[in-house]
Amino acid sequence: xxxxxxxxxxxxxxxxxxxxxxxxxxxxRVTFTVMELKANDDPETVDAPALSFRQVxxxxxxxxxxxxxxxxxxxxxxxxx
Numbered sequence: 001x002x003x004x005x006x007x008x009x010x011x012x013x014x015x016x017x018x019x020x021x022x023x024x025x026x027x028x029r030v031t032f033t034v035m036e037l038k039a040n041d042d043p044e045t046v047d048a049p050a051l052s053f054r055q056v057x058x059x060x061x062x063x064x065x066x067x068x069x070x071x072x073x074x075x076x077x078x079x080x081x
Contacts, residue, residue, distance in 0.1 A: 001019070001020050001022070001024065001067070001068050002017065002018060002019040002020075002068060003017075003018050003068040003069055003072065004016060004017045004018065005072055009036070011036050011056075012036055012037050012038075013036065013037040014034065014035070014036050014037075015034075015035045015036075015037075015053060016032055016033070016034055016035075016072065017032070017033045017035070018030050018031070018032050018068040018071055018072050019031050019033075019068065020065065020068060020071070024066070025066065026066065027064040027065065027066050028064050028065070029060050029061050029063075029064055029065075030060070030061040030065050030068055030071040030072075030075075031058065031059075031060050031061075032057075032058065032059055032060070032061070032071075032072075032075065032078075033055060033057075033058050034055070034056050034057035034058065035053040035054060035055050035056065036053065036054060036056050037051055037052070037053055038051065038052060038053070038054045039051055040052060059078070061074070061075055062075075
């Protein structure tokens, strides 16, 4: 099971990817990967895109969830930090 959300944060554009193993009816912890849109400031990668998403945080939910959308709603405060 997986899902994602994109929103504007203080740092810019942020994408949250939520994933958990198992079948639809399972209750399991959800892993969140937080990525932000960043400028490419590495002079050695001139041919790289000017902007790319980079991982800034990764954490696992405190509770177990059946649905990743429900997990994202429950963890919304942590996701926007």
